[in-house]
Amino acid sequence: MGYALAYGADAVYAGLPRYSLRVRNNDFDLKHLEVGLREAHAQGKRFYLTTNLMPHGAKLRTFLADMEPIVALGPDALIMADPGLIMLVRERWPELPIHLSVQANTVNAAAVRFWQAQGLSRVILSRELSLDEIADIRDACPEIELEVFVHGALCIAYSGRCLLSGYFSHRDANQGACTNACRWEYRLMPEREGESLAGSQAGEAPQPGLGRHPAADAIYLLEESNRPGEYMPILEDENGTYIMNSRDLQAVEQVGRLVEMGIDCLKIEGRTKSHYYAARTAQVYRAAIDDAVAGRPFRVELKEALEGLANRGYTQGFYRRHAPAELQNYADGVSRSQRRIFVGEISSSGADGWAEVEVKNRFAVGDQLELMTPEGNDRFPLEAMTDQDGAALGVAPGAGWRVRIPIPRPASPLSLLTRAL
Secondary structure, three states: OHHHHHOOOOEEEEEOOOOOOOOOOOOOOHHHHHHHHHHHHHOOOEEEEEEOOOOOHHHHHHHHHHHHHHHOOOOOEEEEOOHHHHHHHHHHOOOOOEEEOHHHOOOOHHHHHHHHHOOOOEEEOOOOOOHHHHHHHHHHOOOOEEEEEEEEOOOOOOOOOOOHHHHHHOOOHHHOOOOOHHHOOEEEEEOOOOOOOOOOOOOOOOOOOOOOOHHHHOEEEEEEOOOOOOOEEEEOEOOEOOOOOOOEEEOHHHHHHHHHHOOOEEEEOOOOOOHHHHHHHHHHHHHHHHHHHOOOOOOHHHHHHOOOOOOOOEEOOOOOOOOOOOOOOHHHOOOHHHOEEEEEEEEEEOOOOEEEEEEOOOEEOOOEEEEEEOOEEEEEEOOOOEOOOOOEOOEEOOOOOEEEEEOOOOOOOOOEEEEEO
């Protein structure tokens, strides 16, 4: 949280383990929430709490009692999706702002007006909307705040509606326990005798329609790598299969259009991501917003800065249905030499121009490094390195090491170090 705020975020959001879609790797208990809220408010920033699951009866019975001490902490809003939970909160805490979660899959202006009539102050629109559709909703609903996602993981279904995780692992996506089964390794094969499943259409002759290739109507079988011999029928056409991993959303070059149409908040998905990820994305999108507000054109180096983050390949999702034909190559705007990897945290820096680094990944003398700070970034060649006792080193092998290096300027708290790949 601290890194996101330091590098430019105006607000952060945290999921409550029992009532959000962030059950795994989630330590936001009451104590941690209190610390986070206090730190955010001390900086004049906002802290939202996510309670956006679709609860079954057992969780419904405990919800209000569990929320009592959390609401007492003073969150700036609850992010919610279930109409029943929204009703309970409106009845118990009528003054508490509520933002409608993307899990509610809001895709039209009538739905936005409905939720506005229920007293909600902001609607987070579905990821399945184009820029033109978002603009239409903005024009039709000028008196409510609108928020959209611009970066992070995408679901292959409408958010939270996928059944793969429940089918394979008995862990439901809309209960916060998604195992991301869409990202597992699968093998696709044509149906062979003896491999068809009861009740499927396997074995039937293809029925090609007008203008369709027979292969478009053939039956294929899908095998997940950890379930050998379990074959699932699946249709495939010339565009591929529809059960596979989505690329990650990256819409930094659309920030200008979103700012122009009057979207109130741009959201970055960062579940289980590192503090480096939070810092880099916040820094890049903060710069893109500031550029757009000032009327400056989009800078392709902002897109390049995101390439070094862990990702499954980038897409603009539904924002851009067809790539434009302009000469600039925004679809692949970075060479391999320009990509970067997170290699260390700056523990301290002194007046002598040297800093102590807690190493996270390997780097060596001669590498091109980047000092990344909330105030800005500086790239420089690493000309020397020592251990903590002053003995010269050529390589910092990896995590667990602490080294000292010269840096181009004093480093402020929460400064990070990257290197070019």
